[in-house]
Amino acid sequence: MSVIVLLIAAGGVVAGGFLLAFAWAVGSGQFDDTEAPPLRMLFDDPPRPTIASPTGEGHSHVHARR
Amino acid sequence: MSVAVAAVASTAANASCRHCGDGCDGSVSDPDRNVFCCRGCAAVHALLQARGLDTFYTCDASAGASQRAADGRDPDRFAVLDDPAVAARLVTFDDGVVASVTFAVPDLHCGACLWLLERLWRVDDAIVRSEADLVRRTVHVWFRPDRLSVRGVAERLAAIGYEPIVAAETPVGVVAPQARRLRLQLGMAGFAFGNIMLFSVPRYLQGAPLEGGFQRLFDVLNLALATPVLLFSAADYFAAAWRAIRARHIALDVPVALGLAVLFGRSAIEIVTSRSEGFLDSFTGLVFFLLIGRMLQQKAFDRIAFNRTYRSFLPLSVRVERKGGAEPTPIERLAVGDRVLVRPQEVIPADAVVLDDGGVVDYAFVTGESRPIDVAAGDLVRAGGRASTTLRLELVREVAHSELARLWSDPALGRVKRHWLEDVSNRFGAVFALMATGLALAGAAAWWPDIDSAAQVATAVLIIACPCALTLAAPLTLGTAVEMLGRRGLYLRNTAVVLDLARVDTLALDKTGTLTSAARGTTATPCGLSELEWRLVRRLAAESVHPVSRAIAAAASAHGDVQACREVPGQGLRGSVDGHDVVVGTASFIAKACGAFAGGSTRRTSVAIDGRLRGWVQLQTPPRDGIEATVAALAGTHQIQLLSGDDATDAPRWRPLFGDRMSFRQSPHDKLVAVRTSQADGRRVLMIGDGLNDAGALAAADVGIAVSDETACVVPACDAVIGGDALTRLPSFLRYVRHARRLVLVCFAVSVAYNVGGVSLALTGALTPLVTAMLMPVSSLTIIGLSLGGMHWLARELDA
Numbered sequence: 001m002s003v004i005v006l007l008i009a010a011g012g013v014v015a016g017g018f019l020l021a022f023a024w025a026v027g028s029g030q031f032d033d034t035e036a037p038p039l040r041m042l043f044d045d046p047p048r049p050t051i052a053s054p055t056g057e058g059h060s061h062v063h064a065r066r
Numbered sequence: 067m068s069v070a071v072a073a074v075a076s077t078a079a080n081a082s083c084r085h086c087g088d089g090c091d092g093s094v095s096d097p098d099r100n101v102f103c104c105r106g107c108a109a110v111h112a113l114l115q116a117r118g119l120d121t122f123y124t125c126d127a128s129a130g131a132s133q134r135a136a137d138g139r140d141p142d143r144f145a146v147l148d149d150p151a152v153a154a155r156l157v158t159f160d161d162g163v164v165a166s167v168t169f170a171v172p173d174l175h176c177g178a179c180l181w182l183l184e185r186l187w188r189v190d191d192a193i194v195r196s197e198a199d200l201v202r203r204t205v206h207v208w209f210r211p212d213r214l215s216v217r218g219v220a221e222r223l224a225a226i227g228y229e230p231i232v233a234a235e236t237p238v239g240v241v242a243p244q245a246r247r248l249r250l251q252l253g254m255a256g257f258a259f260g261n262i263m264l265f266s267v268p269r270y271l272q273g274a275p276l277e278g279g280f281q282r283l284f285d286v287l288n289l290a291l292a293t294p295v296l297l298f299s300a301a302d303y304f305a306a307a308w309r310a311i312r313a314r315h316i317a318l319d320v321p322v323a324l325g326l327a328v329l330f331g332r333s334a335i336e337i338v339t340s341r342s343e344g345f346l347d348s349f350t351g352l353v354f355f356l357l358i359g360r361m362l363q364q365k366a367f368d369r370i371a372f373n374r375t376y377r378s379f380l381p382l383s384v385r386v387e388r389k390g391g392a393e394p395t396p397i398e399r400l401a402v403g404d405r406v407l408v409r410p411q412e413v414i415p416a417d418a419v420v421l422d423d424g425g426v427v428d429y430a431f432v433t434g435e436s437r438p439i440d441v442a443a444g445d446l447v448r449a450g451g452r453a454s455t456t457l458r459l460e461l462v463r464e465v466a467h468s469e470l471a472r473l474w475s476d477p478a479l480g481r482v483k484r485h486w487l488e489d490v491s492n493r494f495g496a497v498f499a500l501m502a503t504g505l506a507l508a509g510a511a512a513w514w515p516d517i518d519s520a521a522q523v524a525t526a527v528l529i530i531a532c533p534c535a536l537t538l539a540a541p542l543t544l545g546t547a548v549e550m551l552g553r554r555g556l557y558l559r560n561t562a563v564v565l566d567l568a569r570v571d572t573l574a575l576d577k578t579g580t581l582t583s584a585a586r587g588t589t590a591t592p593c594g595l596s597e598l599e600w601r602l603v604r605r606l607a608a609e610s611v612h613p614v615s616r617a618i619a620a621a622a623s624a625h626g627d628v629q630a631c632r633e634v635p636g637q638g639l640r641g642s643v644d645g646h647d648v649v650v651g652t653a654s655f656i657a658k659a660c661g662a663f664a665g666g667s668t669r670r671t672s673v674a675i676d677g678r679l680r681g682w683v684q685l686q687t688p689p690r691d692g693i694e695a696t697v698a699a700l701a702g703t704h705q706i707q708l709l710s711g712d713d714a715t716d717a718p719r720w721r722p723l724f725g726d727r728m729s730f731r732q733s734p735h736d737k738l739v740a741v742r743t744s745q746a747d748g749r750r751v752l753m754i755g756d757g758l759n760d761a762g763a764l765a766a767a768d769v770g771i772a773v774s775d776e777t778a779c780v781v782p783a784c785d786a787v788i789g790g791d792a793l794t795r796l797p798s799f800l801r802y803v804r805h806a807r808r809l810v811l812v813c814f815a816v817s818v819a820y821n822v823g824g825v826s827l828a829l830t831g832a833l834t835p836l837v838t839a840m841l842m843p844v845s846s847l848t849i850i851g852l853s854l855g856g857m858h859w860l861a862r863e864l865d866a
Contacts, residue, residue, distance in 0.1 A: 005283070012287075019257050026249045035200040039177040040184070 084123070085111045085227070110227040114182070117189055119226075122182045143409060144224075144232065146383040146394040147217035156216055156232075158206075164194055165211040167219055169230035174203045182226060190214065190222050205230075232381070248364055252357040255299040258291040259350040266347045275343070285337045285344070292346040296330050300353045321499040326352070328528040348846075352538075355850055359541030362549045380415050380449075380465070384408060387458075397465050404461045408453045410611075416468045418459035420445045424635025426454035426613055430578055437685065437712075438613040440636035454613045502528055509829050526828040538846055539813030543853035547806040550861045555792025556771075556799050563785045566769045567752065567800065568807035572744050573700055574737075574763065576755035577710035577720070580773045581697070582687035583790055589688050590618040594681025595673060602626060602643040603650055603673055603683070610639050614671055618650075618683055638671075649674040650683070686716065692794045697723045699797040705749070709737045711759045738762035754788070754796075798864050809856045813849050820845035 025031065083090050084100040085107035094102040102108040114120055147153050159166040174183060183198040183205045192214035196207045205228070207219050214222075223230045265284040268276055275281040307323030326349065333344025384400065385392035385407040392407050397415050400406070405421065408414055414427070425441045429451045438454050441447055447459065449468035510524040544561035551558060558564060575581060592600045605626035607618035610633050631641030638651015640659055649659045650673050660677045671683045700706055707727045708720055714730040721728070729740060737755075741763045744751045753760065753767035756774065764770030764784045775790040788796070824841055 004280075008283075008287075015257070015261065019253070022253050022257075023250060026246050026253065029246075031249055032245070033199050033201055036180055036198060039180055039200070042177070043181050 083107050106227070110225070113189070113225055119182060119185060119188055122178055143411065144217045144220040145385075146381065147220055147232065148215065149383060149394040149396070152383050152394065152396060153216040160211060162211065164208055165216075166206060166208045167216055168204050168206045169220065169223060169232075170202075170204050171198075171223060171228040171230050172203055173228050174198055174200065174205065179228070183223075183228060186222060186226075189226060190218070193219070193222065245364055248357065248360060251299040251302075252354070252361055255295050255350060255354040255357055258295045258299075259347070259354045261291050262288045262347045262350050266343070269343060281343065282340065285340075288343070288346045289334060289337050292330065292333070292350055295350050295353050296326070299357065300326055303353075303356070321502060322356075324499060324502070325528065328525055332525040352846060355538055355846060356541070359538060359545045362542070362545030381412055384412070384415050400461060400465055402461055402464060406459050406461060408457045408459060410453055410455055412453055414447055414449050414451045414453060414457070414459065416449045416461050416465045417463040418447055418449075418461045420447055421458040421460055424455065424633075425457045427451040427457070428454050428613065442636060455611060505825060505829070512829075523828065527825055538849050539817055539853055540810055542850060543806060543810045543813060543857055546854055546857035547803060550857060550864065551799060551802070554795065554799075554864055555789035556796075557787045559785050563769060564803050564806050565810070566750075566785070568803040570704065570750045570752040570768055570800075572705045572707065572749040572751045574707045574709050574741055574744070574751055574753045574767065575697070576737075576753075576760050576773075577708060577716065578687060578712050579756035579775075580754055580793075581689055581693050581708075581720070583690045583775065589686055590614075591684045591686065592673075592681060593684055595683075596680075599673070599675055599680055602646055602648050602675065605643050606631065606639060606641050606648045606650060609633075609641065612639075614685065615639060615650075617685055618671075647676050686719075689719070690790065690793060694723060696794045696796060700800075703797070703800070704752075707740070707744070709740055709755075709760075709763065711737075732759075734759045734762045738766050741766045754793075795864070802860060802864055805860045806857060809853060809860075813852055816852065817845060817849055820848075 081090060081101045082088065083103035085102055088103040090101055090103035094105055094108050096102070096108060096112065100108075100111065102111065111120075114122055147156070156167050156169070157165055158168055171183070173179065180198045180200060184196050186193045186196040186205075186207060192210045194208040194210065196205055198205045205223065207223075209219055220230050220232065265288055269281070269284070276284070303319055303323050303326060306319040310320055329345055329349045329352070333346050333349065336342045336344045380397055383394045383396045386395040386400070387405040387407060395404075400416060406415070406418070420441045420443055423442045425447075426438045427441055427447055428438045429448075439451075441457075446462070447457070449463075449465070506524040506527040509527050510520040513520040513523050541561060544564045547564045548558045548561055558567075592603070595603065604619055605628060607615040609628055609631045610616075610619075612633070626643045629642045631639065633639045634651070634655060638649065638655035638659070640647070640649045640651075642648070647660075649656050650671060651659075653670070653672055656672050656674045656679065660674050671685065673680050673682060697706065701723065705727075706724060708724045708729065709732050710716075710728070710730050711732050711734075712730060717728060717730065729736070732740065737753075737760060741751050741753055745766075745768070751767045752769045752771065753763045754771045754773060755764055756772060760770075760772075764772060769786065770784040771786045771788050772784040773790055773793060774787050792799075820841070824845075
């Protein structure tokens with residue numbers, strides 16, 4: 001009995017974590033455009049030259065691009 | 067890389083352009099024997115090749131947008147962006163090192179475009195990064211403000227063939243906060259639904275409450291999960307119901323909110339008093355599926371902004387003449403009496419008087435007139451006209467008081483349409499709410515002395531009578547239809563339009579810009595001229611920038627030696643080509659020039675060579691590809707009618723399709739009256755048009771569809787927007803919406819059967835909470851399967 005309660009508690013924590021992650025993802029705009037990303041990953045490209053990446057802007061998901 | 071332009075090789079005829087895939091005559095090619103439809107496409111191709119960006123063509127062959135229209139563009143058209151006040155409106159971020167700007171680029175349409183636009187840094191290394199949005203057709207560019215200006219960014223985009231839109235009200239789509247909120251609400255409801263189902267399944271399987279304290283634990287957890295669903299996910303339904311009650315009418319939202327409240331309330335009481343486990347699984351499931359229906363509609367809505375004002379059609383700023391110079395001035399600061407300079411392809415911002423002779427204005431969007439109008443000094447030009455030549459104007463009215471603004475804000479256009487579904491579902495809602503409450507009270511009265519049973523029966527009736535399945539049927543079926551059509555180029559304003567569209571029996575079509583395509587320009591056909599004479603005419607026309615001359619010259623480049631070319635503005639052109647005296651122009655111009663009398667329409671462009679009248683040139687806007695077959699197919703199912711603002715020159719071409727049901731020279735008011743007349747005969751009219759002159763008819767019709775060749779382009783008030791390319795698929799779209807309507811009715815019938823069955827069980831008290839809890843998801847799932855599955859299955863036909 002107590003094992004199951006423990007499991008449920010642990011499961012709740014994990015699930016809650018995912019719910020929070022989802023809320024963060026929506027808030028940071030990752031679901032705003034659902035058409036471009038699936039196409040983007042299909043492009044094979046020579047790696048782009050390293051340039052100082054733009055920082056400091058609220059809406060940015062720079063890491064998702066290469 | 068240079069682009070060789072030569073009149074060569076008839077073998078290349080019928081070839082398709084390497085850049086955009088349009089047909090071309092082989093007159094433009096490059097040293098690698100690639101052929102192009104126009105110099106613009108060739109220039110873009112050469113630039114991409116030079117920058118090592120020709121992978122673009124392997125992503126999707128001929129993915130480029132045709133650059134035919136680019137030829138006549140003013141190279142200084144982005145000069146307005148040099149004005150810091152103007153540029154500041156477009157710049158979203160600037161820290162001195164990196165700045166970012168968003169542009170609407172209507173030509174962005176596929177994966178290859180996306181690829182290219184995200185590699186702008188290879189075009190110019192002052193561009194750090196760019197990101198394209200396929201849904202909203204915008205591109206967001208990060209650049210080094212010390213090395214490149216906003217204007218520079220716009221010019222780089224134009225150079226690779228994606229002309230950005232720079233307008234007074236930028237149609238750059240900003241993600242609506244509601245869209246994100248809806249996603250969160252959906253996520254929350256889905257999360258709670260899933261977890262509550264996990265906690266409920268053991269109870270279903272066992273058929274009795276779980277022992278060892280588990281039931282208690284699960285019930286409390288379920289209640290904790292369902293509370294945020296009530297407070298956050300379902301909040302909009304309660305708000306809508308509250309608004310409806312305060313406005314003293316009962317909409318479908320009222321019984322939904324009532325059902326949700328009772329469902330949650332009774333479950334909470336049952337759990338708190340440890341009596342049973344309640345119906346929280348049904349409650350969260352219902353909210354979850356309702357929100358999915360909303361989501362589908364939202365997705366299609368993202369693609370297009372319907373409520374644009376006339377300002378998005380106007381330029382951001384115009385050049386005002388002041389003390390010797392012309393300085394860009396934002397249009398808000400324009401005043402009556404200002405002298406402004408409007409360059410070719412720019413839109414006239416306010417009603418004004420022309421200062422110089424020899425101007426040409428294109429009113430296609432405002433009046434539907436396909437032929438450019440010549441204007442002389444002292445003529446009044448109206449806002450919304452597109453200049454074909456550089457015009458100097460003196461403003462006589464403020465921007466907000468111009469004809470364009472008046473047409474746009476006509477109260478007749480802002481009228482709210484009452485949609486059939488709204489009426490039906492609201493009536494349904496009212497009947498349901500009253501019946502359910504009545505039945506619940508009656509049921510409670512019948513069990514009265516036994517308060518416990520009375521409360522049980524009353525709430526059970528309210529829960530079962532909650533038209534959940536009914537509420538799901540319409541939004542899911544129609545939402546899927548809106549989404550499916552949106553993916554194929556028909557964007558509906560809301561789900562109710564699907565039903566309206568299914569019921570139309572009459573189609574009224576505009577000609578210019580609807581059946582014909584403005585994007586493809588005007589074509590000139592010689593009548594009565596020999597090949598040699600046609601070449602002389604084309605050669606002479608190449609000397610002029612008048613739109614009619616451009617159309618003639620564009621047919622193909624011609625060679626020859628031109629001398630003493632003289633143009634009389636608004637009349638014609640005379641010169642000597644290879645020793646022949648060639649005169650092209652209006653009948654009166656030809657009569658004056660060489661005494662030859664040209665008959666026929668005074669507006670026809672006639673040709674005289676060596677003093678003798680030889681023939682004339684016919685100017686036509688070519689119909690869209692395949693449009694004849696489409697109209698013929700539509701004529702089989704609907705009554706069709708042509709309402710054109712243009713003159714009747716084109717009538718013979720359309721007579722086989724429309725017969726006598728054609729009207730020309732229709733003013734905006736005439737079109738509106740024509741639509742109203744059909745409606746008075748009891749017909750339900752679908753109006754399809756593109757310009758402002760159709761705005762009245764689009765608003766008056768049962769359904770108004772605006773045709774737009776550029777999604778970011780401005781469209782008048784309407785119920786739906788259709789992409790120019792999708793127009794030929796209209797017959798299958800109309801078949802699809804008729805199927806959708808039938809499917810909704812089937813779903814209604816099924817859900818009513820569930821409700822009637824459920825209520826009669828509940829009244830007898832035979833309905834245990836468990837059966838109630840099972841019945842609800844089962845009925846909802848039937849409806850969901852029926853509507854989603856059905857609409858997807860029917861959509862096969864759309865792609866056939």
